[in-house]
Amino acid sequence: TGNTTLDPGYTNTASCVSKITFIDGDKGILRYRGYPIEQLAEHATFGEVAYLLIYGELPTEQEMSTFQDKVLGAAMLDERMRDLFRCFPRKSHPMSVLASGVNALAAFNSGHLSVTDEEQIETATIRLLGQFPTLAAYAYKSSLGEPFLYPKKNMGYVANFLRLSFGSPLEEYELDEAVARAFDTLFVLHADHEQNCSTSTVRLVGSAEANIYASVAAGVNALSGPLHGGANQAVLEMLGQIRDQGLDAKSFVSKVKDKESGVKLMGFGHRVYKNFDPRAVIIKKHADEILTSTGKDNALLEIAKDLEEIALNDEYFKERKLYPNVDFYTGLIYEAMGFPSSYFTALFALGRLPGWIAQWREQMAEPGRKIGRPRQVYIGETERDYPVK
Numbered sequence: 023t024g025n026t027t028l029d030p031g032y033t034n035t036a037s038c039v040s041k042i043t044f045i046d047g048d049k050g051i052l053r054y055r056g057y058p059i060e061q062l063a064e065h066a067t068f069g070e071v072a073y074l075l076i077y078g079e080l081p082t083e084q085e086m087s088t089f090q091d092k093v094l095g096a097a098m099l100d101e102r103m104r105d106l107f108r109c110f111p112r113k114s115h116p117m118s119v120l121a122s123g124v125n126a127l128a129a130f131n132s133g134h135l136s137v138t139d140e141e142q143i144e145t146a147t148i149r150l151l152g153q154f155p156t157l158a159a160y161a162y163k164s165s166l167g168e169p170f171l172y173p174k175k176n177m178g179y180v181a182n183f184l185r186l187s188f189g190s191p192l193e194e195y196e197l198d199e200a201v202a203r204a205f206d207t208l209f210v211l212h213a214d215h216e217q218n219c220s221t222s223t224v225r226l227v228g229s230a231e232a233n234i235y236a237s238v239a240a241g242v243n244a245l246s247g248p249l250h251g252g253a254n255q256a257v258l259e260m261l262g263q264i265r266d267q268g269l270d271a272k273s274f275v276s277k278v279k280d281k282e283s284g285v286k287l288m289g290f291g292h293r294v295y296k297n298f299d300p301r302a303v304i305i306k307k308h309a310d311e312i313l314t315s316t317g318k319d320n321a322l323l324e325i326a327k328d329l330e331e332i333a334l335n336d337e338y339f340k341e342r343k344l345y346p347n348v349d350f351y352t353g354l355i356y357e358a359m360g361f362p363s364s365y366f367t368a369l370f371a372l373g374r375l376p377g378w379i380a381q382w383r384e385q386m387a388e389p390g391r392k393i394g395r396p397r398q399v400y401i402g403e404t405e406r407d408y409p410v411k
């Protein structure tokens with residue numbers, strides 16, 4: 023129709039300009055605000071990275087401490103939100119409950135839903151950062167039917183989240199520092215990834231001037247899909263199936279190559295990375311360390327390694343430039359830390375939150391921004407008359 027160009031999946035369409043994240047997919051480069059992901063993963067905390075993404079520069083010590091105090095000070099949910107969790111059936115998927123919870127935050131924070139008032143945007147940013155981990159942990163706790171704990175101001179962001187997820191009111195929570203550090207790194211690696219499916223969703227919803235909670239809730243829903251963030255859960259389920267059915271990695275890869283089977287090698291392939299995913303390289307090192315230190319059964323890691331080796335040397339994957347992505351190893355790490363696979367994608371969401379917020383804020387600050395409204399190529403019936411009887 024007219025000058026409309028068809029680009030399903032937006033493989034070649036830029037939807038915005040951005041100063042936040044740079045990716046060169048051919049070279050495997052990822053930078054937040056100019057800083058290479060490798061350096062941030064090694065030296066920066068998740069809090070610093072969140073600040074960097076949202077405000078554009080790394081925080082000074084003073085700025086970081088004020089930011090952290092504000093975020094942790096906002097971590098408690100309105101007491102009435104407990105009723106929201108109660109109404110979900112036991113074993114609900116934490117992503118469904120989390121998305122509903124984020125959406126509900128708009129109702130509980132009606133005083134700062136503006137998309138233009140800077141003070142309101144700032145308050146909403148802090149509340150969202152503070153309350154999101156509490157929501158995620160309560161989504162998990164309610165799926166188990168376990169009691170909720172209150173967040174504590176004198177614990178770090180990640181430590182608080184781990185305690186809310188794994189702690190019990192019966193005893194003091196003993197933080198495993200190594201696990202907390204590993205989580206911090208994983209969150210840094212997930213914090214932003216330019217215009218991926220969930221972030222584009224956040225921006226598209228935001229482009230209608232929907233508030234930040236509504237926009238981020240939409241992002242959580244997009245992330246839940248198995249081709250996006252849901253892949254970390256799908257990878258573990260795939261490895262479990264291979265183990266339980268006594269399959270070997272080679273025959274599973276043959277099945278994947280047979281298009282008729284409809285089976286994909288989950289955790290492989292990426293729209294942008296056509297060489298390697300720099301996040302997967304960093305995570306792979308951690309997976310080995312964590313699985314060794316937790317002494318967990320390494321059967322799944324062995325299957326994962328076999329799959330990787332076979333796929334990387336196979337023509338099907340080489341021709342299509344399919345490499346392990348960030349989700350290939352995270353599932354194994356999360357499992358070793360004691361999370362059930364249904365919780366994995368919520369962990370991804372927690373890491374991605376600063377990116378969603380930063381991108382939504384950047385969009386709202388853009389002069390002359392426009393509502394997102396793609397066109398289509400119509401292929402349906404031409405005009406026809408209603409059969410009047």
Ligand code: CMC
Nearest residue numbers: 248249250251253286287288289290291292293342347349
């Ligand atoms: N297993 C088997 N074949 C694959 C896979 C895979 N994982 N990924 C892509 N292909 C094939 C695909 O069938 C196609 O083959 P052909 O050219 O013969 O039709 C070719 O490779 C190109 O793939 P595509 O589907 O056109 O690529 P895309 O950019 O549209 O999709 C993707 C990217 C990530 C959705 C896809 O690679 C995939 O489904 N991977 C598995 C799910 C996954 O791991 N997702 C996590 C992505 S990274 C983190 C995140 O975003 O959350």
